[in-house]
Ligand code: SF4
């Protein structure tokens with residue numbers, strides 16, 4: 090078993106080896122994952138950060154290319170990916186990366202994402218506390234689940250046990266001299282929120298048109314909060330920011346709830362808020378299942394915590410499959 | 414203590430729905446994370462309505478959004494408002510977005526709203542002069558039980574204006590650089606109802622779409638100016654922001670300036686004129702050099 094302090098004091102030596110470290114820190118009243126210089130600022134006294142690992146693997150804005158009409162040249166955007174350690178994110182966020190990996194490093198490879206992922210070691214700190222919005226168990230994960238992590242620290246009697254999960258994790262641990270332990274961890278905290286996905290996929294398969302879609306989406310105001318804070322949502326837009334002759338082509342986040350979504354291709358095919366909210370549910374619980382065999386939800390509950398109007402995905406899933 | 418006002422509200426809503434005075438009513442209900450909007454169509458569901466000192470949401474924005482926007486023409490819609498929310502409805506009426514005869518307003522006598530973080534009565538409630546919402550179709554609650562809420566409703570705005578210019582610039586640049594352009598502030602604002610927001614246009618693209626600092630500044634400055642004389646200082650925009658950006662300080666700063674210079678409060682009078690459409694001979698003009 091190791092004390093947290095011991096692990097934190099090793100972080101400086103990881104940075105010295107050229108790794109950038111992403112960890113939870115306090116900014117005003119928020120706990121955010123951010124690149125840190127000073128490991129003493131790391132805050133692990135939180136349930137979950139507002140932002141997710143997506144911010145670092147598929148950032149909200151990145152330069153794909155630069156162009157200059159006068160010089161008649163186009164250059165690829167700068168590759169700013171670095172060897173990276175994610176320290177102190179939670180199991181649900183790591184699980185979300187495994188879903189993004191299946192999608193973005195699949196038949197088609199998103200090279201920028203793949204490059205960053207390849208250089209990233211995910212060192213998860215498992216949860217000793219949960220809140221009423223957490224429902225990771227219902228999605229097949231859990232407060233101590235190692236899916237997507239390279240190394241996971243499990244809480245045990247006030248300290249942490251190091252478990253090496255992936256080859257990448259073992260490699261990193263031997264590089265920096267992090268010893269695994271096999272003692273028994275504390276029991277997982279209990280989750281109060283549960284939702285069953287039994288029958289959900291079958292219902293979605295045959296109920297694209299159903300009056301329930303209008304009812305469940307009533308409170309939604311079509312903002313992007315639940316999409317942008319979702320660790321698995323990954324749609325993006327391409328925007329050119331240009332002056333008279335020079336400019337950059339950017340990739341920025343986009344989301345299917347916006348009425349302007351996919352207008353760059355031709356039009357937004359989903360007229361009506363309910364149709365856009367339906368797309369959110371269908372994409373997560375049907376299309377992704379059809380494509381990669383898993384749902385695109387890890388039960389982190391951010392959409393529930395941060396929706397300004399109390400839209401609750403677990404309540405919605407229950408309402409969809411319930412009779413009547 | 415028994416919540417008599419809530420009980421009366423539920424009774425009245427049941428009656429209004431039973432009689433067909435309204436077909437649908439939008440009020441406050443309970444969700445996991447606190448108070449949330451509740452649409453009531455079935456009179457039996459009036460029981461789920463709540464009213465208490467946490468009913469902060471301004472529900473007026475739903476009048477100009479789906480699904481109420483669509484039913485607006487035919488049906489009569491019931492809406493629960495506090496006096497301050499009523500101002501937003503008035504602006505929507507003045508701007509011809511909502512027909513007064515299509516809505517039935519239940520005004521709640523309000524003793525101030527408590528902040529969810531436990532820091533007491535909200536700043537926006539200070540000095541409130543619409544605790545009894547005059548001009549609604551009916552008022553629920555006992556005006557006799559009101560206490561006066563003292564203080565400066567613009568204290569937070571003034572605190573930022575008192576910063577030196579470099580301090581203020583660094584406050585806004587550091588705060589706004591966290592904006593992810595989720596547009597929750599816009600979607601929550603009862604007065605941001607444009608079908609297509611200029612910030613999202615790409616043909617032609619007028620402003621930087623990207624959530625970079627410059628793109629974020631452009632979005633928020635445009636939004637602020639577009640709300641000049643229209644912002645009713647309800648705070649929905651900031652409440653909605655997932656990353657705690659006090660965006661309403663920008664729009665309320667403009668509201669404060671307009672109040673101080675022109676003695677105009679958006680939505681104060683149901684049949685008043687929109688600020689930018691009104692003109693007085695004695696309007697101050699000392700800023701024209
Ligand atoms: S956060 Fe809430 S209001 Fe915003 S799009 Fe999601 S469900 Fe709709």
Ligand code: SF4
Pocket residue numbers: 601602603604605640643644645646647648649650651661664665
């Ligand atoms: S700008 Fe903010 S404070 Fe002003 S009316 Fe809109 S939501 Fe309310």
Ligand code: SF4
Pocket residue numbers: 591592593594595596597598599653654655656657658660
């Ligand atoms: S709600 Fe907050 S993060 Fe979202 S666009 Fe507005 S200021 Fe930015």
